[in-house]
Amino acid sequence: MMITAMSRVVGWGHQLLGEVLRAGDFAIDLTAGNGYDTLMLARAVGENGSVLAFDLQSQAIEKSANRLQQEAVAVHLVDGPGLPLPSSGVSLVSASHAELDAWCDLAPRAIIANLGYLPGGDKGLITKPESTLVALQTGCDILMPGGRIAIVVYSGHPGGRDEAQAVDHFFANLNEREFEVLRLEVANRPQAPFLLIAGKIE
Numbered sequence: 001m002m003i004t005a006m007s008r009v010v011g012w013g014h015q016l017l018g019e020v021l022r023a024g025d026f027a028i029d030l031t032a033g034n035g036y037d038t039l040m041l042a043r044a045v046g047e048n049g050s051v052l053a054f055d056l057q058s059q060a061i062e063k064s065a066n067r068l069q070q071e072a073v074a075v076h077l078v079d080g081p082g083l084p085l086p087s088s089g090v091s092l093v094s095a096s097h098a099e100l101d102a103w104c105d106l107a108p109r110a111i112i113a114n115l116g117y118l119p120g121g122d123k124g125l126i127t128k129p130e131s132t133l134v135a136l137q138t139g140c141d142i143l144m145p146g147g148r149i150a151i152v153v154y155s156g157h158p159g160g161r162d163e164a165q166a167v168d169h170f171f172a173n174l175n176e177r178e179f180e181v182l183r184l185e186v187a188n189r190p191q192a193p194f195l196l197i198a199g200k201i202e
């Protein structure tokens, strides 16, 4: 099957976050994985901006660190919550995104998450609705007015459907006076990943 850029919803997520991100901003990646989304955020905020990126798997932290360093992005492996985060570059955190509130006292202008399993890694280690929903709620609370949160959701793997329903429900119930919410999907491919993006009204 031919998949063109039009139906790659990850790219639309990058574009819609890139529209609001400025040099010097702070942004968050809830699922660093292979580092592609973190790299996009790091490029958008520039060398004076900062990114906080989470992943549970050491393999993902290593892959992300390598990718970022190859692209000359400053990387910090951060040990524990409660300390001030580096004011520039990417801080990689080996922890669950459910702990976001303990790690972050800055308001991000953009938050991204690409759910599911690590491509090329353990397909049994997936994001779970319980922790995803905690991270999304914290993310929506701390997001800067005018900022956006973009989530790519997969329903095709075991466990994916339950998480997709939970995340859909979460976004559909965001207060319309506080958030505008967009859902982008490939209408003729029901198993394809879809994008949910919420913009916090100023």
Ligand SMILES: C[S@@+](CC[C@H](N)C(=O)[O-])C[C@H]1O[C@@H](n2cnc3c(N)ncnc32)[C@H](O)[C@@H]1O
Pocket (backbone or CB within 6 Å): 030, 031, 032, 033, 034, 035, 036, 037, 038, 054, 055, 056, 057, 060, 095, 096, 097, 098, 113, 114, 115, 116, 117, 118, 119, 125, 126, 127, 128, 131, 132
């Ligand atoms: C689809 S991958 C992310 C892809 C990544 N954004 C990229 O650009 O390559 C999903 C990642 O979520 C991670 N993950 C699963 N549960 C998590 C949790 N509770 N907190 C943080 N990361 C988690 C997995 O380890 C996996 O690396």
